[in-house]
Amino acid sequence: MAQTHSQTQGAEMPVMALDRILSMANQIGDFFAPYPPERRAEGIRNHLRTYWDPRMRDQLLQHIAAGGAGLAAPVIAGARLLQDESHAKPGYYGPPKA
Amino acid sequence: MPNPIKPEKSVITTCAYCGVGCGFKAETRGEKIVRMIPWKEGKANHGHSCIKGRFAYDYYNAPDRVLTPLIRASIDDPWKAVSWQEAFAYAASEFKRIQAKFGVKSIGAVSSSRCTNEEIFLTQKLARAVLGNNNIDNCARICHSPTQFGLTQTIGAGAASQHFDSILQADVIMIVGANPTEGHPVFGSMMKRRIREGAKLIVIDPRKTETVESAHCRADVHLAIRPGTNVAILDSIAHVIVREKLYNEAFVRARCEVAEFDNWKALVGDDKYAPEVIGPIANVDPADIRRAARLYAGGPNSTIYYGLGVTEHSQGSTGVMCLGNLGLSCGMLGREGVGVNPLRGQGNVQGGSCLGSWPHVFSGYRFVTDQATRSSFEAEWGVTLDAEPGLRLPNMLDAAVAGSFKGMYIMGEDPVQSDPNQHHVIAAMKNMECVVLHDLFLNETSKYAHVFFPGSSSLEKDGTFTNAERRVSRVRKVIEPLAGLQDWEITVKFMNALGYELSYDNPGEVLDEIARLSPNYSGMSFALIDQIGSAQWPCNKDAPQGTEVLHREKFPRANGLGTFMLTEYVPTAERTSDRFPLLLTTGRILTQYNVGTQTRRTPNSLWHPEDVLEINEQDATARGLQDGDWVQLASRFGQIQLRARISKRVNPGVVYTTFHHAKSKANAVTSDLSDWATNCPEYKVTAVDVVRIRAPAETESFEAARLEATE
Numbered sequence: 001m002a003q004t005h006s007q008t009q010g011a012e013m014p015v016m017a018l019d020r021i022l023s024m025a026n027q028i029g030d031f032f033a034p035y036p037p038e039r040r041a042e043g044i045r046n047h048l049r050t051y052w053d054p055r056m057r058d059q060l061l062q063h064i065a066a067g068g069a070g071l072a073a074p075v076i077a078g079a080r081l082l083q084d085e086s087h088a089k090p091g092y093y094g095p096p097k098a
Numbered sequence: 099m100p101n102p103i104k105p106e107k108s109v110i111t112t113c114a115y116c117g118v119g120c121g122f123k124a125e126t127r128g129e130k131i132v133r134m135i136p137w138k139e140g141k142a143n144h145g146h147s148c149i150k151g152r153f154a155y156d157y158y159n160a161p162d163r164v165l166t167p168l169i170r171a172s173i174d175d176p177w178k179a180v181s182w183q184e185a186f187a188y189a190a191s192e193f194k195r196i197q198a199k200f201g202v203k204s205i206g207a208v209s210s211s212r213c214t215n216e217e218i219f220l221t222q223k224l225a226r227a228v229l230g231n232n233n234i235d236n237c238a239r240i241c242h243s244p245t246q247f248g249l250t251q252t253i254g255a256g257a258a259s260q261h262f263d264s265i266l267q268a269d270v271i272m273i274v275g276a277n278p279t280e281g282h283p284v285f286g287s288m289m290k291r292r293i294r295e296g297a298k299l300i301v302i303d304p305r306k307t308e309t310v311e312s313a314h315c316r317a318d319v320h321l322a323i324r325p326g327t328n329v330a331i332l333d334s335i336a337h338v339i340v341r342e343k344l345y346n347e348a349f350v351r352a353r354c355e356v357a358e359f360d361n362w363k364a365l366v367g368d369d370k371y372a373p374e375v376i377g378p379i380a381n382v383d384p385a386d387i388r389r390a391a392r393l394y395a396g397g398p399n400s401t402i403y404y405g406l407g408v409t410e411h412s413q414g415s416t417g418v419m420c421l422g423n424l425g426l427s428c429g430m431l432g433r434e435g436v437g438v439n440p441l442r443g444q445g446n447v448q449g450g451s452c453l454g455s456w457p458h459v460f461s462g463y464r465f466v467t468d469q470a471t472r473s474s475f476e477a478e479w480g481v482t483l484d485a486e487p488g489l490r491l492p493n494m495l496d497a498a499v500a501g502s503f504k505g506m507y508i509m510g511e512d513p514v515q516s517d518p519n520q521h522h523v524i525a526a527m528k529n530m531e532c533v534v535l536h537d538l539f540l541n542e543t544s545k546y547a548h549v550f551f552p553g554s555s556s557l558e559k560d561g562t563f564t565n566a567e568r569r570v571s572r573v574r575k576v577i578e579p580l581a582g583l584q585d586w587e588i589t590v591k592f593m594n595a596l597g598y599e600l601s602y603d604n605p606g607e608v609l610d611e612i613a614r615l616s617p618n619y620s621g622m623s624f625a626l627i628d629q630i631g632s633a634q635w636p637c638n639k640d641a642p643q644g645t646e647v648l649h650r651e652k653f654p655r656a657n658g659l660g661t662f663m664l665t666e667y668v669p670t671a672e673r674t675s676d677r678f679p680l681l682l683t684t685g686r687i688l689t690q691y692n693v694g695t696q697t698r699r700t701p702n703s704l705w706h707p708e709d710v711l712e713i714n715e716q717d718a719t720a721r722g723l724q725d726g727d728w729v730q731l732a733s734r735f736g737q738i739q740l741r742a743r744i745s746k747r748v749n750p751g752v753v754y755t756t757f758h759h760a761k762s763k764a765n766a767v768t769s770d771l772s773d774w775a776t777n778c779p780e781y782k783v784t785a786v787d788v789v790r791i792r793a794p795a796e797t798e799s800f801e802a803a804r805l806e807a808t809e
Contacts, residue, residue: 015489015503016496027668027774031416034365034664047775050465051458053493054486055203055502091465093250094661095358 015055018063022070025060029075035096037074042087043096044078050091057082103132110137112563112571113151114212114556115691117442118142118262118284119565120151121632124557124576131155131557131576141632142262142565148283149689149705150697157699158555158580163538165581168550173528177550182583186595189507189549192532193229193596196505204503206233206494209455210510211241211444213585214561214573216608218446220589221509222455225488227479228598232466232488233503236455237511238447239491240518243776244409245440246451248418250463251663253431253438254655256451260401260437261567261634261646265292267435270393270400272300274421275328275407275782276441277307279315280688282566285441289403290314300390302331303407304683305712305754306747319390322749325683326783327380329413330667331387332420334376336366338391339427345395349429353653355661362423362662371667381749395428399435406443407683410782412670415775419663426660432649442566443692445556449564452619452635453612457488461616478615491517492777498526505532509589510553512695514542515760518768518779519735536588539695542760551588552581559584561605562627564635568645570622571632670783672769678733678785680717680753682767690758698759709762712745712754713788721790728793731755733786736766739794753788 025048032043048057060079063069068076081087089097105125113120113134121140125133134155138145167185168177180188193205207229209221218236225234238246246256253259262285265271271289278286286309293299294314301310301317304325310317323331339345340363350359369375373384394400402425408417421438430436442448454461464471472483489497495513497503499522517523527533527546535547538555558579564570575584583591586605593600602608606624613619621637621644633644652658674681689705691697711731713723723729725744730737731753740755740762748754757764771780 013502014500016493016500020496024774024777027412030668031666031774034666050467051487051775053203053457053489056489056493091467092656093254093463094655095251095355095361095663 025075029072039096039098041078042098045081109576111574114445115150117566143284146284154697154700154702157696160699164552189534190595203231205505207507209236211447211450212510215449216561216605218455219453227481228596232457232484235491236450238450243778244414244418247775248415252422254653258439259648264434268401270298272402274302274404276405279308281686321382324381325681326670328417330376331380333366333371335391337371340367345427346429355659358662400430402438405441412780414773416665420665446563495526498529507534509536512541512543519770520765554579568634674785682784682786694758709756710741710743714750716750718744729788730791733767738763
């Protein structure tokens with residue numbers, strides 16, 4: 001049914017307020033903080049990939065492209081892996097697989 | 099004269115209140131229920147019951163029960179009674195109009211843990227197969243979503259490891275953030291029975307609950323922590339276990355990922371988690387942390403039961419992982435008498451979690467991003483499914499406020515009353531163009547709804563519930579649905595109106611579909627349950643009558659091993675200040691249930707006519723308060739008025755209330771913070787202040803009474 005309709009009208013509008021996106025992303029970063037940098041980044045990537053609506057991920061990545069103000073550095077590193085095809089892996093539970 | 103309450107007919111069914119899921123014989127005379135008798139063959143309750151299941155059934159017959167479908171174009175218009183057909187057609191045309199204008203993803207659906215497994219499964223099918231997106235969530239989002247997340251990460255299954263009877267083999271019982279004598283009374287009685295036989299009891303809870311001390315129940319150790327320090331205290335218990343080498347090395351080597359165990363030991367073994375460091379942070383005696391750790395590790399059989407006091411925090415998922423880590427480290431999993439077990443609030447929270455009513459997973463917690471899983475559903479349903487996770491309930495509300503989300507089908511839920519930060523929820527509701535509410539009563543959310551489908555109570559329909567011990571039991575129709583349709587029929591007819599052809603002769607066929615698509619339910623059927631009474635999942639060809647204890651040989655993870663997650667304590671952003679110096683936490687009372695929609699419509703309200711604020715004498719004196727005074731309770735988000743009760747159950751600095759009455763509007767004060775992994779709201783910690791006020795004026799109490807009546 002509505003599958004055929006374009007989503008462009010939705011895409012022009014941010015899916016939700018940016019501060020919600022940033023605070024959620026930083027909270028995820030806080031959880032993975034005790035892991036070494038490579039695993040930390042992968043933990044953040046896997047979480048964003050498997051639990052976040054793609055529009056929320058896009059909004060986060062656009063903000064990072066614009067400088068990423070207000071985001072912790074490890075969150076930026078983890079989110080950037082979403083754009084790296086060589087890092088793509090199926091969603092999983094458990095500790096981050098670096 | 100014939101006795102007007104003498105039953106003529108008896109039907110075995112399952113109680114719809116808490117997650118214990120007691121079996122009952124519902125007895126009727128004509129089309130009226132005259133009594134509920136606990137069923138002695140019920141494997142969850144063995145013939146016992148509580149004051150809710152036994153007596154609070156009359157809500158189905160309440161005078162304000164809605165029996166006709168209603169529609170209206172604007173929330174400012176009065177409701178218009180219409181036929182079922184007209185209501186389905188109107189809701190479907192609105193959803194189609196919105197999707198055409200704002201995109202496929204501008205609509206979503208929410209199901210409830212008061213619904214049957216079959217209804218929950220149908221609602222997610224409606225979202226995925228008919229609306230064409232994964233914007234599907236259920237109310238476990240706001241209670242036990244961290245359980246699914248945290249337990250799956252560590253022990254591989256987001257469910258209780260044990261059956262209830264297992265507690266009769268336990269030597270040490272650890273209760274964290276739960277109050278089973280009030281919230282899960284039939285299980286609470288079984289726990290007390292074991293305590294009378296000599297089992298030791300550890301309670302971690304900010305409040306001196308009835309589980310800490312009441313008849314036949316006294317905690318050997320009570321850690322009355324400052325709200326929000328669960329992870330700190332659990333890491334400190336783990337610290338003692340690591341530093342005093344109390345862990346079960348043989349179990350860990352045989353059953354767990356040893357490298358992750360070593361990483362975990364390094365983290366929790368660090369000096370920063372020593373009881374002497376954490377004690378002052380959590381406001382407990384370090385010696386008590388050591389006693390709790392030694393008792394738990396010493397067993398020989400130690401078991402953990404926990405509730406929303408663990409999950410409803412910004413580190414809720416981390417807290418659940420802490421419990422998984424503890425169970426694994428001490429080898430307290432995989433046999434009777436041990437385990438890690440969530441106590442579920444509503445009758446079918448476990449079913450809601452199992453059956454894919456989530457934006458990121460299908461039934462059995464399998465990711466929507468997984469091609470093979472998705473294909474199995476596509477083949478059965480004959481449509482292409484969205485390969486990306488959808489919006490979670492709080493994200494739907496955020497998106498509605500932002501203007502990108504415009505319509506919602508809400509089955510058996512009342513987000514305006516139940517969800518946190520009420521002002522935000524109302525703003526979201528007002529921003530939507532079509533809210534379809536499917537419920538028994540015109541609840542708080544109905545003020546913002548455009549279509550109302552009058553639902554059926556659990557006494558008026560067929561289906562199954564999955565209780566907190568993974569037990570699938572039958573819900574049987576006792577009387578005919580008062581509004582004409584069973585809930586599952588309403589959802590199916592709504593799907594038909596949206597243009598998706600499907601039909602079932604009875605909900606047993608929906609359970610058959612669930613069984614075809616869900617490995618843990620593959621052996622479930624109405625026929626099996628009718629034959630053996632109930633069955634715990636996994637129920638499949640290896641376990642044709644179900645499984646009482648999980649993890650006996652291996653954990654349901656790819657390599658079969660349990661694993662440890664690193665659980666650093668991150669204090670919540672919700673802090674006390676000069677303006678809001680107290681921490682508010684919440685709980686339940688025995689005679690009422692959740693937001694009271696059902697129990698308040700019964701004589702049970704005689705026992706608990708209003709919510710009160712428990713406050714320590716020291717804090718009360720500092721505010722010139724006496725027992726019974728009216729107070730204003732204020733947070734950064736809003737304020738409410740209620741009566742104060744001076745109580746020794748709460749420590750200085752902590753206040754406590756229940757949330758059973760709509761008029762007390764507890765969620766007007768709760769914050770917008772949520773769990774890092776699941777967005778489960780942080781209901782259990784809110785910085786507040788309390789000020790004495792004069793009793794509310796006549797008009798205000800009249801307003802409160804009106805609100806209560808219409809809710």
